[in-house]
Amino acid sequence: MEAYSEKVMEHFRNPRNVGEIENPDGIGKVGNPVCGDIMELYIKVKDNVITDAKFKTFGCGAAIATSSMVTELVKGKTVDEAMKVSNRAVAEALGGLPPIKMHCSVLAEEALKKALDDYQRRTVKKLSGKAA
């Protein structure tokens, strides 16, 4: 295997935003035990801006580091901006990933997209609830 970058190891050593958010505005759960990586991403949104993001991850060094990085990247971004955060952006922010670990960054992107979708579904629901 290729060695991890300094940045990956730094995020792995001190992962940011570990945990769950009570009453989150969006949750994204991806992966399964078969492939060896499971990520849960929680977001809190206020006025269309992501005010908080947390994660729980079962997975390898890259899975933990990408989880940590993606939560860092999206905090303070608008939902639309966050939608544009790609797996490449996560990997780049980490100073690159070994080729066989790129799938971890894909997983992080998917978790984020799912959380954002979840947020949007809830908002629509809330809105239509109000309207009713």
Added chain:
Amino acid sequence: MEAYSEKVMEHFRNPRNVGEIENPDGIGKVGNPVCGDIMELYIKVKDNVITDAKFKTFGCGAAIATSSMVTELVKGKTVDEAMKVSNRAVAEALGGLPPIKMHCSVLAEEALKKALDDYQRRTVKKLSGKAA
């Protein structure tokens, strides 16, 4: 290749009976340049006893050592005794030969047999010449 025995090296270093015999009673020539070994064996016979034996050899260490050894072995032997000197006997007297070099001892036996045959042919000729 297997290394040569002490005895082989000793005979190779100081081959006995190198040379030709003037007016020999028997000559045995075997081998050819293709196979890389050529032996010429000369014998002098008196009262059916081999009184002298000499050789000339183009060939490897084993070829020279077996030539040397076979001349030593037959000197003083009767023609009948000499006929029984086998390639194994030559190889054994040399403390053994590497397997791929056993053919050299065969060559030495053949040279001896040829020289003895030659001697016997000449004797028959001489006798029949006398008889005539």
Added chain:
Amino acid sequence: MKRIYLDYAATTPVDVRVVKAMLPHFTEIYGNPSSLHAFGQEAKHVVEESRHTVASFIGAKPEEIIFTSGGTESNNFTIGGIAHARSDKGNHIITSRIEHHAILEPCHFLEKEGFQVTYLPVDKYGLVDPGDVRKAINAKTILISIMHANNEIGTIQPIAEIGSIARENGVYFHTDAVQTFGHLPVDVDELNLDLLSASGHKLYGPKGVGIIYARKGIRMSPFMQGGGQEKGRRASTHNVPGIVGLGKAVDLAKEEMGQEIEHLTVLRDRLIQGILNAIEYSSLNGHPTKRLPNNVNVSIAYVEGESMLLNLDMEGIACSTGSACSSASLEPSHVLTAIGLPHELAHGSLRFSLGRPTTSDDINYVLSVLPGIVGKLRAMSPLYKKEVKYGSVQ
């Protein structure tokens, strides 16, 4: 930082006495053993001495030992060499699901060429059932290859028994002894072996050298062709320092193996018990007693192997994992799968393999560090949370 190497099954340091034995063969006795002159014959002499040492160590004759470049070559050579030399006799090979990839991949390759391969299952401890071997043999079976001890979970197979079944049926029997050669007693006659593979760097010898034992009379297609070395079966200039080093490593093993087994078995069992006691939801992989004296393999539920490994590495402890995340295939270890571990537990495995220099303090250090790491990772793990909340059973 304290650095503790517990990955001796991956490779060992070379014993300083081995290095010392090798040194003259780089710069002084440097001839090519195929050369006729004194430089060559000196080199040839030490190669043959080493061959003798290795042979007598396993109850074989010197001419039954072929020097190779390592365990992988020995395995590839044996599988391909026997299959191709005996294809007129049959096309069926029996092996197990938990062999090293250096056995399994050549077998897969032979399948493409039309050979038939039976991959025997193992029980939950990783044991092959000799009865299964017997049942699998048919008229076309030309080779059985079952490893002596597994490199991941340490389980030791009933080799003598399988060997006698092979012999009864006139089938060649090979064992991959890479993990046991120099660590456990091996006698080719007692174990009913026809062929055996071993590798230098697993017994404090050098990397890049190995052996095949092939019982007299066994024909094998050559693996490398060219210079006619090793009776035409394995060409290439002999790796003289490597071969000498292997010989010296065997000499040392002969002397020290007995006390090493005792020493390591005690430490092994302390580490196993220590982990099982200190860490909830942890379990031992492999057989509790039919096990390499130096092998500890545990699954720790709800956490993934590589992240434990990296955390241990950050604390100076080197070990290995069967997690998919450390392999290019993204599949967890075929061995852990074969013993029936669910994927989560296969992903959460750690192997600590002990060695001659391992001390009681090293074990204590691991036991002082590991629970904290597991705790930290479980706090991050979405699986742990649920299991603990909903009280699911392991």
Added chain:
Amino acid sequence: MKRIYLDYAATTPVDVRVVKAMLPHFTEIYGNPSSLHAFGQEAKHVVEESRHTVASFIGAKPEEIIFTSGGTESNNFTIGGIAHARSDKGNHIITSRIEHHAILEPCHFLEKEGFQVTYLPVDKYGLVDPGDVRKAINAKTILISIMHANNEIGTIQPIAEIGSIARENGVYFHTDAVQTFGHLPVDVDELNLDLLSASGHKLYGPKGVGIIYARKGIRMSPFMQGGGQEKGRRASTHNVPGIVGLGKAVDLAKEEMGQEIEHLTVLRDRLIQGILNAIEYSSLNGHPTKRLPNNVNVSIAYVEGESMLLNLDMEGIACSTGSACSSASLEPSHVLTAIGLPHELAHGSLRFSLGRPTTSDDINYVLSVLPGIVGKLRAMSPLYKKEVKYGSVQ
């Protein structure tokens, strides 16, 4: 007794600076480069450093270098690996009659599998005619393998020219550079090479390690399978000290090659002239100038090579011969036969190969000893007697 090694083409001593570079990798940086922990990553790092050194030495990229166990493996791997990977494209291979057996034997083997192999002739100097290569190419040709310089007679082939013909025709071109790597400048682009073999122990590096250069994009069937090392093309635990040693040997060659070529060329030509002057009926084999700087190969009529070799050895001089008597096949060297030498002269060949430590005194010593040995053996030779008597021409 004075001992003079003049068999550097068979193998070289390991340079002390190379040994020094290797030493820490036996006992300190001993990890397995496939391991994820620090011990493994340190080892991986030095392997990649060495790969980089080797690559840049021949104008290649690091990922184009595959580490092997030596020249034989590199050759066997290339011939078999390309043939099997490209068998859908064609089944024809072009090589020469004077290749090393590590090329010829795998080719013979492929012929049994249905491949077609053209063995190009050479001229009396041992040169392949690039025109012959062009003529031999057909629609089914998948590989051309012509050695850079011959190990017996030292003749250097017109590699760049042959390479450009290969390229024009879209055929892969391989060279066995075992005798030139580290001794002559090699640039894979200038020489139009796609593949190249080299071996550590021919350039003052360790035995048991070699390389293949394989241009990016070239597919080869793997040679050893198991651990996935070398991008799945050559499994087995990396021989870290060997690989580091090879890298160091390349570093030294890079610095010292230039002056070594000058130094050796002078000594070579003195030895050649000295022998031809001192010994009647002696002749040079190989090309007078397109020749390895360290190679002297002569035929001495009416005497057999092994017996000269042994006599020289008794005087402390180590050299080699192409005589049949030193080979199991009882055939004289295929190279000497290919350049048209009659059997007698092929049997009477000696190769002196010079090396970095060779001095002018060494050459003088050979020249002082050899004529006496030849005289003694000719006195014993039934061929000499006749030739001299009947004045036959050589």
